[in-house]
Amino acid sequence: MEAWVVILLVCGGYLVLALGLGVWSGRTVSKSVTGYVAGDRTLGTLVLYFVLGASVFSSFAFLGAPGWAYSRGAAAFYIIAYGTVGMVPFYFLGPRARRVGEELGFVTQAEMLAHRYDSRGLSVVMAVLSVVVFVPYLTLQMKGAGFLLSTISEGHVPQWLGALVAYGVVLVYVFASGMMAIGWTNTLQGIFMMIVAWFLGLYLPFELHGGVQPMFEAIAASDLRDMLTPPGLADDGEPWTWAGYSSAVIVSAVGFSVWPHLFMRAFTARSERTLKLTVVLYPTFQLFLVPILLIGFAGVLSYPNVSPADTIVPHLLTEIELSPLLVGLVCAGALAASMSSGDAILHAAASIGLRDGIKPLVSGDMTDRRQRQWIRGLVIVVSATAYYFAVFSDVGIVALLLGAYGGVAQIFPLIFATFYWPRATGAGALSGLLAGVGTNTLFLVTPELRPLPLHEGVYGFAVNILVFVTVSLLTTPHARERLAHYVSFEAERAVDRD
Amino acid sequence: MSDSSSDVPRGLVFGALRGGTAPQRRTLAFIFVVTIAGVALLWPVYPFVPSIEPYVLGLPFSFAWVVGWLVVVFGALVFLYRAEEQGPEGE
Incomplete structure (x- = not known):
């Protein structure tokens, strides 16, 4: 059997597993809106840990982040730096939000803000902001998945088909099971991506340079020594400024805990204690960024001039001598990273779209049944829109998403003051x-x-x-x-x- | 506004941080450690950290520095959580 067939079979196996787990997971919750959006507020520490971890680390983890280390060196430490303090506010804000949410029946961040500030306008603005940010975010995840599958299959699977299959699976399980599907698939995907990151991040430096320290010593001895000096390089290859580095860390750290798809998970926790413990354990998930960056550094001297830089991981996978079975597993891990964020974003976009955008504008009450129909309808609409941008449109999505970080961070003062x-x-x-x-x-x-x-x-x-x-x-x-x-x-x- | 009130305090209200009891001091100490971690990772402190030598666990020093602060914050979180959840005032 040809290598690419084996790789695709392994990825296919992973997709079937994710689909089965996602659809199966929905059987335990009620058919209410709280069940669909917040898993009936029953999530325990294990699942919540992977939901918070895997929702944050997207296809950026296996494509963008190694690409940063590969092309911009020490600038990539920024990704670890902002997460170090970024999640801490959630230790204090999350449990408070959870308590109010249970008291007053909130399932989204904007619902809480709309009540606290007695403002329906605020809720609609938040809904618009979320959708404007989430559609490009989801588009990027689809592109990542499509790109990965097409590279690894040596072009036998075109990008449009790769994105369609991976996100067809996401669409089905989010549609069927809502929050419970996110929870259980993110657990599978989170474990998968952590194992793959640690394996690849240690294997590559040893295989290519004989170890982690020899790898860095070799870079330091080359004419690329400057890239290891913080704050590293800007995206034009010139040294990055300290002002740029430090302010980027601050903005990302402040915005980290108020991303709507992350913040609304506070409402899914079984208890305050569960939520607190999840935040406490969160840095252990984040440590997986260390091997992720090592993957990028491994390519610096061995495979120079890979462009664009965020294709370094697929490039390495096609170059190194690794059994197709292992490449398949790595590829599935990268797919898991893309899908675990993609599903959370899709679910959040549809939930927020209905609860904060449409419901406040409709006069009279909506039944739970009606709301679930609407959210499911929006799941399809949002998927289709993102897929259109991922496959048929050339709009500069990346630029849009970069702008999103600063925009989302503007929610923080409102949450804090709440x-x-x-x-x-x-x-x-x-x-x-x-x-x-x-x-x-x-x-x-x-x-x-x-x-x-x-x-x-x-x-x-x-x-x-x-x-x-x-x-x-x-x-x-x-x-x-x-x-x-x-x-x-x-x-x-x-x-x-x- | 559909509702309003005139006796709302103007300043910030940190219910849990007032006074000088043990849990309050603990929370303040925790916030202090996290603030130090944040400052250590930014200008003007981070530029003074050696960038490459000495290596720590194979990582250049500036890389290990960032990871080290992640571990410090993790330790602080564990400490705070254990104290809060096991203390007499724990929920």
């Missing part, structure tokens, strides 16, 4: 968010206008917080009964008596 600043008002939140996203977009599109070479998100924060605080102080605060769901006033009274 639990810690009772004086914040709906008018302040809405105007702050719009001003922040607007400023971020302005400086993204016209980088030459930036006063300092900082990440556009930093300017977004400055304007966002200024507007948020000013407008909040100028408008009437919300009722204490509403705020009491989010802030504990007892502590403040105790201080007043002092």
Whole structure:
């Protein structure tokens, strides 16, 4: 049998397994909206750990991140740096959100914000922001999967077919089982991608250079020594600036915990304790970025001039002598990375689209049955849209997604104030968010206008917080009964008596 | 606004951090460690970290530095969680 056939068979086996597990997993939850969107709030530590881990690490993990290490060297440490502190706020915010969610029946981040700030407009703005970010994100995952399958099959599977098959599987299990499918498939996919990352990240340096340290010593002894000096290289190959590096870390770290598809998992946790423990264990998942970067560094001297840089992993896989069975497993691991984010994004986009975008605009109540039909309809619409962009359109998706990081991070001040600043008002939140996203977009599109070479998100924060605080102080605060769901006033009274 | 109130405090309210009891000091210590970790990974501290030698577990020093802080934050989280969930005031 030819090598590429074996590889495809292994990938096919993985896809069948994911499909079966995904569809099967839905049998335990109720047919309610809470069941479909938040798994009836029953997720335990193990599943939640992989949901939070695998949703974050997308096809970027096996394509983009090694590509950064390969072409930009130490700049890639940024990916580990922002995650180090980025998840910590969730330890405090997540359990609070979970408690309110259970009390008041929220399943999305925007529902909570809409209630806290008593603003239907805010919920619709959040829905639009989420969909604008998620469709390109999903498109990129589909492209990654299609690209991978076509490279590894030596072109026998065209990109359109690869993307169609991988995301056909995702579509079916998300449609059938909702959140439970995300949970169980992400567990399978997370374990898979971790094993593959550690295997490949240690195997390649030893195979090509005789070890990890000899590999770095060889790079340091070559004329590429500069790439190992932080902050590494910018995407034009020139040294990156410290201002650019540091501000990128800050914006990504702040935005990390408020990505809507990640934040809404707070509502799926079985208990506060479960959620806390998941956040505590999260850094152990993140360690898998170490071998991921080693994969990229392994290619630097052995296979120079691979372009574009994010094709380095498929390139290495076709060059090195490895049994087709192992290549198949690695390929399946990379597919798992793409699909585990893709399914979470698809599910979040459809859930948010209905709960925060459509439902607030429809007069009267919608039955649970009706809502589930709508969400499932949106699952199909979002998949089809992303697939169109992935296969038939040449719009610059990557640029759009890069801009998204700064935009999503603008949600953070609203979430923070939800639990810690009772004086914040709906008018302040809405105007702050719009001003922040607007400023971020302005400086993204016209980088030459930036006063300092900082990440556009930093300017977004400055304007966002200024507007948020000013407008909040100028408008009437919300009722204490509403705020009491989010802030504990007892502590403040105790201080007043002092 | 459909509802409003005039007796809402103007400043930030950190319910869990007021006063000086053991859990509150612990949370503050935790936030302090995480802040140090954040500062250590950014300008102006990170540029002073040696970039290549000495190697730690095969990694260039600047790489190991970042991973090291990830481990420190992990340790701090474990410490905080264990204390919170086992202490008398744990939920």
